[in-house]
Amino acid sequence: MKNIKKFGAVSALSLIIGASAAFAENIKIAFVDPLSGPFATTGTNGAAEWTFAADELVNKAGGVLGGRNFEVVTFDNKMSGKETLIQVQVAIDQGIRFIAQGNSSGIAAAITDAVNKHNKRNPDDRVLFLNYSAVDPALTNEKCNFWHFRFDANADIKMDALTDVMAKDQGLSKVYLIGQDYSFGKAVAAAAERDIAKKRPDVEIVGNELHPIGKVKDFTPYARKIVASGADSVITGNWGSDMVGLGKAIIEAGFEGQIYTYYAASNGITRTFGEDGKGHLNLVHEGKLNPPVSDRASAYIDAFEAKYPDHDISQARIANAVEMLAKAIEVAGTADDVVPIALALEGMEHDSIWGGKVFMRPEDHQAIQDVHIGAHTDENIRHPLDNSAFGLSDDVTVEMASMDSPTTCEMKRP
Amino acid sequence: MDLVLVNLIDGLVFGLLLFMLSSGLTLIFSMMGVLNFAHASFYMLGAYFGYQISTVLGLGFIGGLIVAPVIVGVAGAAIERYGLRRVHQYGHVPELIFTFGLALLIQEMVKLFWGQNQIPYFEPSYLDFALFSVGDNAIKAYKVFMIFISLLIFGGLLYVLTKTRIGMIIQAALSYPQTVEALGHNVPFVFMGVFGVGSALAGIAGVIAGPALGTFPGMAFTLGSIVFVTIVVGGLGSLWGALVASLLIGWMTTFAASYNIEMSSILQGIGFIKPEDLSESAFQDLWTLTLPQIGPILPYLLMVLILVFRPQGLLGKRES
Numbered sequence: 001m002k003n004i005k006k007f008g009a010v011s012a013l014s015l016i017i018g019a020s021a022a023f024a025e026n027i028k029i030a031f032v033d034p035l036s037g038p039f040a041t042t043g044t045n046g047a048a049e050w051t052f053a054a055d056e057l058v059n060k061a062g063g064v065l066g067g068r069n070f071e072v073v074t075f076d077n078k079m080s081g082k083e084t085l086i087q088v089q090v091a092i093d094q095g096i097r098f099i100a101q102g103n104s105s106g107i108a109a110a111i112t113d114a115v116n117k118h119n120k121r122n123p124d125d126r127v128l129f130l131n132y133s134a135v136d137p138a139l140t141n142e143k144c145n146f147w148h149f150r151f152d153a154n155a156d157i158k159m160d161a162l163t164d165v166m167a168k169d170q171g172l173s174k175v176y177l178i179g180q181d182y183s184f185g186k187a188v189a190a191a192a193e194r195d196i197a198k199k200r201p202d203v204e205i206v207g208n209e210l211h212p213i214g215k216v217k218d219f220t221p222y223a224r225k226i227v228a229s230g231a232d233s234v235i236t237g238n239w240g241s242d243m244v245g246l247g248k249a250i251i252e253a254g255f256e257g258q259i260y261t262y263y264a265a266s267n268g269i270t271r272t273f274g275e276d277g278k279g280h281l282n283l284v285h286e287g288k289l290n291p292p293v294s295d296r297a298s299a300y301i302d303a304f305e306a307k308y309p310d311h312d313i314s315q316a317r318i319a320n321a322v323e324m325l326a327k328a329i330e331v332a333g334t335a336d337d338v339v340p341i342a343l344a345l346e347g348m349e350h351d352s353i354w355g356g357k358v359f360m361r362p363e364d365h366q367a368i369q370d371v372h373i374g375a376h377t378d379e380n381i382r383h384p385l386d387n388s389a390f391g392l393s394d395d396v397t398v399e400m401a402s403m404d405s406p407t408t409c410e411m412k413r414p
Numbered sequence: 415m416d417l418v419l420v421n422l423i424d425g426l427v428f429g430l431l432l433f434m435l436s437s438g439l440t441l442i443f444s445m446m447g448v449l450n451f452a453h454a455s456f457y458m459l460g461a462y463f464g465y466q467i468s469t470v471l472g473l474g475f476i477g478g479l480i481v482a483p484v485i486v487g488v489a490g491a492a493i494e495r496y497g498l499r500r501v502h503q504y505g506h507v508p509e510l511i512f513t514f515g516l517a518l519l520i521q522e523m524v525k526l527f528w529g530q531n532q533i534p535y536f537e538p539s540y541l542d543f544a545l546f547s548v549g550d551n552a553i554k555a556y557k558v559f560m561i562f563i564s565l566l567i568f569g570g571l572l573y574v575l576t577k578t579r580i581g582m583i584i585q586a587a588l589s590y591p592q593t594v595e596a597l598g599h600n601v602p603f604v605f606m607g608v609f610g611v612g613s614a615l616a617g618i619a620g621v622i623a624g625p626a627l628g629t630f631p632g633m634a635f636t637l638g639s640i641v642f643v644t645i646v647v648g649g650l651g652s653l654w655g656a657l658v659a660s661l662l663i664g665w666m667t668t669f670a671a672s673y674n675i676e677m678s679s680i681l682q683g684i685g686f687i688k689p690e691d692l693s694e695s696a697f698q699d700l701w702t703l704t705l706p707q708i709g710p711i712l713p714y715l716l717m718v719l720i721l722v723f724r725p726q727g728l729l730g731k732r733e734s
Contacts, residue, residue, distance in 0.1 A: 040530060041529075041530040041531055181707060207674075209674065209704065209706055209707075210706075210707060211671070211706060211707070211710075212707065212709075212710050212711075214632075214636070215636070215710045215711075216671075216710060217428070217627060217636055217637055217640065217667075217710075218424070218428050218627060218667070218668075220424045220427075220428075220668070221421060221424055221425075221667075221668045221669070221671035221672040222671055222672070222706070224417060224420050224421065224424065224551050224672055225417075225671075225672045225674075227550050227551050228416070228417050228549065228550065228551065230550075241532060241628055241630055241632060244532055244628055245627070245628055248628070252552070252554055253551055253552060254544060254547065254550060254551055254552030267531055268529075268530075268531025268532040268533070268630075269532070271531075271534050272532045272533075272534055272628070274534065274536075310529075386531075388534075
């Protein structure tokens with residue numbers, strides 16, 4: 001009798017737990033990026049943006065599928081390919097269906113490959129790869145697959161937008177290309193060379209060089225060369241301390257033209273350039289911060305800054321990724337089978353919180369969106385970066401950049 | 415021609431900066447026989463203390479330049495007295511491991527207190543202007559100031575080491591520590607003093623290089639290895655050797671970075687024929703190499719050559 005009572009109690013309890021779990025089980029997103037080591041700043045900033053976007057844009061709005069919340073689970077990949085694959089496997093074993101990663105295209109390539117294989121072998125627990133930052137064009141060209149979605153504009157698209165804007169400048173005559181000696185630096189230089197030759201054949205490329213990544217102690221000699229070449233514009237894909245070192249040296253050497261960059265903002269860079277960078281530094285990116293696009297966007301940024309005073313909205317696309325995923329899950333009516341979710345994401349047109357539209361191109365899963373050229377300044381900055389007075393003023397916009405750019409992707413759908 | 419002159423000045427600035435680091439390290443090495451891996455960490459501490467004192471405590475750049483090296487020097491002396499000296503009795507390997515661990519510890523502490531990001535440590539506004547220009551290239555007053563400070567320190571060191579009684583004792587303690595001790599001098603105290611002064615020199619280098627080269631947790635790592643190269647090339651324990659090697663490396667890296675000499679033209683010059691289709695060639699990387707690409711590794715190449723042909727270094731006296 002006693003045993004039956006006990007049994008009854010236990011089974012009732014387990015039923016309650018099971019039911020409540022089924023009712024409000026969180027939809028988990030695995031965030032796999034460096035959270036320790038030299039690249040931890042970017043990683044922790046990304047994690048903060050993901051967590052905040054999930055809470056603010058989805059959970060506070062009532063969740064998806066009638067009340068299920070998004071939960072961002074962070075995994076530290078220590079910026080190593082091997083560690084990444086282990087962490088991705090751990091995430092999959094925990095039943096997580098969505099992998100978010102962005103730092104380093106090399107690691108993104110490893111994940112897209114691993115996810116593709118996993119989905120082939122395990123058709124019952126397939127996963128999606130949400131790439132929010134890795135911009136190597138190959139990921140949506142020869143290395144593309146159905147499970148990978150890129151929310152950032154890739155390096156070619158950014159260069160296309162940048163050279164569109166540069167080409168309109170009639171004063172432009174000499175351009176200097178300099179970058180870090182690895183795949184991304186080379187990709188930027190190649191794209192710049194190609195686009196400038198096509199759009200402004202009269203513009204001369206007076207320098208095209210690569211320097212060892214993270215090894216240059218003093219950028220002054222490079223800066224001297226750039227000034228001596230008579231260049232009026234510099235294009236660089238440098239990031240981190242290589243960006244700060246190069247930029248500061250060029251400006252200090254007396255350079256009077258414009259420096260076009262991919263990554264010269266946030267993570268201490270904006271603050272370090274300060275007054276010196278004004279009138280020189282430009283950054284090509286998606287996601288407009290200044291002038292503010294809407295009260296909603298401003299409120300979002302203010303709330304983020306209040307919650308994470310040491311971080312910035314430096315990767316605006318994360319908000320798009322979260323909202324688009326939520327929408328796709330609603331359309332698919334499931335958070336477990338990723339095939340209908342992926343099909344819903346394909347071709348999705350989304351009204352971004354940052355203004356404009358985001359279109360997920362079905363043929364290669366590359367998000368097409370407005371790309372801006374932001375100037376580093378302290379004038380009319382409503383949302384500064386790095387707790388400084390400076391920020392990016394996005395005055396030049398290329399709408400739906402590279403909408404009809406070609407792709408070599410041959411998408412295989414399940 | 416303008417560019418040559420500008421590069422000479424830039425190379426001199428970087429070379430003298432290297433000298434401030436390597437002079438302390440070479441003295442410490444010749445005296446204690448220990449390669450101090452944490453030396454570049456004192457340089458980093460100098461920059462961070464300089465920032466803290468000049469901006470946060472509001473003593474101005476000169477305040478930082480005076481106070482920060484003193485703190486770093488005292489910290490260095492304390493580390494020698496209470497850390498290194500105790501480890502010393504167990505031999506050189508534990509000493510090496512001790513300094514290596516210290517370098518890691520300092521790096522993590524810096525990250526803990528000041529964060530991962532580059533901090534806004536700038537040149538003082540009264541030195542932040544172009545003093546003169548060569549062609550289109552501006553030479554900032556701060557660079558001239560760096561040259562001035564470095565030369566002042568070199569002069570001071572040279573005077574103390576060769577013309578004063580303290581210098582004589584130090585020089586004697588370098589080669590005959592037992593005899594010096596027998597004459598009644600406190601040799602461990604001399605060691606501690608040299609370690610402290612060496613650390614303080616690295617601290618000065620940090621204070622003045624922080625604004626110019628950037629102050630971030632990786633700064634010790636980027637400069638650390640090149641400092642060892644400098645003292646090996648110059649000859650261990652030789653102040654003049656450290657100066658010559660520093661300037662040599664400073665000019666070498668500066669000139670290498672500013673002239674786009676291509677490997678293909680050198681190879682063709684000595685009679686090789688460039689393959690039509692490089693993507694098929696096994697030596698594709700070699701053909702497309704340029705001097706700026708390999709510039710930063712040239713000092714290491716120089717070190718290997720020196721070790722092979724003149725193991726005691728350019729101006730070193732000892733064979734070991």
